[in-house]
Amino acid sequence: MRRPTELLFVFLAAVSGGLSPAGAQDALLLRPDRVYDGRAMHAGWTVLVRGGTITGVGASLELPPGGRELALPGTTLLPGLIEGHAHLLLHPYDETPWADQVLLESHGERVARATVHAAETLRAGVTTVRDLGSEGAGYADVGLKAAIDKGVIPGPRLLVSGPALVATGSYNPRGAPEWALPKGADEADGVDGLVRATREQIGNGADWVKVYADYRWGPDGQARPTYTQEELELVVRVTESSGRRVVAHASSAEAMERAARAGVRTIEHGDGATAEVFALMRELDVAFCPTLAAGDAISRYAGWRSGVDPEPARIRAKRESFRVALDAGVRICFGGDVGVYRHGDNVRELELMVEYGMSATDALHAATAGNAGIFELADRGRVEVGLLADLVAVRGDPSREIRALRDVALVMKGGEIVVGPEGR
Ligand SMILES: [Zn+2]
Numbered sequence: 001m002r003r004p005t006e007l008l009f010v011f012l013a014a015v016s017g018g019l020s021p022a023g024a025q026d027a028l029l030l031r032p033d034r035v036y037d038g039r040a041m042h043a044g045w046t047v048l049v050r051g052g053t054i055t056g057v058g059a060s061l062e063l064p065p066g067g068r069e070l071a072l073p074g075t076t077l078l079p080g081l082i083e084g085h086a087h088l089l090l091h092p093y094d095e096t097p098w099a100d101q102v103l104l105e106s107h108g109e110r111v112a113r114a115t116v117h118a119a120e121t122l123r124a125g126v127t128t129v130r131d132l133g134s135e136g137a138g139y140a141d142v143g144l145k146a147a148i149d150k151g152v153i154p155g156p157r158l159l160v161s162g163p164a165l166v167a168t169g170s171y172n173p174r175g176a177p178e179w180a181l182p183k184g185a186d187e188a189d190g191v192d193g194l195v196r197a198t199r200e201q202i203g204n205g206a207d208w209v210k211v212y213a214d215y216r217w218g219p220d221g222q223a224r225p226t227y228t229q230e231e232l233e234l235v236v237r238v239t240e241s242s243g244r245r246v247v248a249h250a251s252s253a254e255a256m257e258r259a260a261r262a263g264v265r266t267i268e269h270g271d272g273a274t275a276e277v278f279a280l281m282r283e284l285d286v287a288f289c290p291t292l293a294a295g296d297a298i299s300r301y302a303g304w305r306s307g308v309d310p311e312p313a314r315i316r317a318k319r320e321s322f323r324v325a326l327d328a329g330v331r332i333c334f335g336g337d338v339g340v341y342r343h344g345d346n347v348r349e350l351e352l353m354v355e356y357g358m359s360a361t362d363a364l365h366a367a368t369a370g371n372a373g374i375f376e377l378a379d380r381g382r383v384e385v386g387l388l389a390d391l392v393a394v395r396g397d398p399s400r401e402i403r404a405l406r407d408v409a410l411v412m413k414g415g416e417i418v419v420g421p422e423g424r
Pocket of ligand 1 (some may be wrong): 132
């Protein structure tokens, strides 16, 4: 029996060694039981892939001369999932606490782990990841993205944010003042400091600028706003000049409101949100990334046994605030803060979105066309002619049972089969 590490090497070799059965120009007709195109389910549809893109979709496609057909009985074919909030440079906190990862693990170890995380994520059917902060690993995410794009290592297409921006004094690790501990993000403040830091992160390869609009630095360790309204607006203005968007970490209602008014594209976490804040986000078209799975994981690490112990107050509040967000009609992003929990377990967030009150079809939409829309990625997220052939087939029907997303039968990225009958 092979150990998991050996299996991974087999997988790495298969992907980087050029096993590309979907071939550069060969037409491949995929025949699942049904296709979810990002909007609706279509029984009996087939999908034609050629040269890395989708060239045909529908019920009566003909196999072009020289083309091949791949039968995928019992499966649903859908766009490759788009994870909205990941940290490929972190691993689960029950293995190693966050601060120990930031302070004690070497850059080399963290990058090595991240390459494994990227492969695991892709194999789970996630073909695009927005990675929201290297947490002390500088621009390692930019390098990881380059290595994936050059075909050196397997992984999803990445949107990265580099070190991210935090207000001085607000972020961790914090220890004795005598020690200048390295932080999990770059400290920058005020007009000159923020303009410079924002431009520096963009220049070093950030696709998104991440700003922490609040953090747990209140008198009793509660989340309190960090940046002023003017500072947030400045970061947005500088970032948008470059054609990029800003993402804000915010848990408190006050920081969420400041970030929304400043013009950020998405707000992450939002545990202390109110109906008024969600209404404002809807009005200003700011999407909400609830990171349900991170809260769930952290409660479990603290000893909570789901289904046995009473639900912790934190989980109950999150469940209620997610309901308020749904009722407010705010755009919901699929992003679980994966890295707090195991990479490749991304579907956990979608399962919780459904458990907390979203329909399975809405969750599927969020994970595909929804996130593509929020992230302004016109080339993916739907099964449509002309788009990238980033596709996943799962056994069963995830619009009835979201858990079916875990039973992956095929993963294709840019027309190349990564997992599937001919992939490994
Ligand atoms: Zn995060």
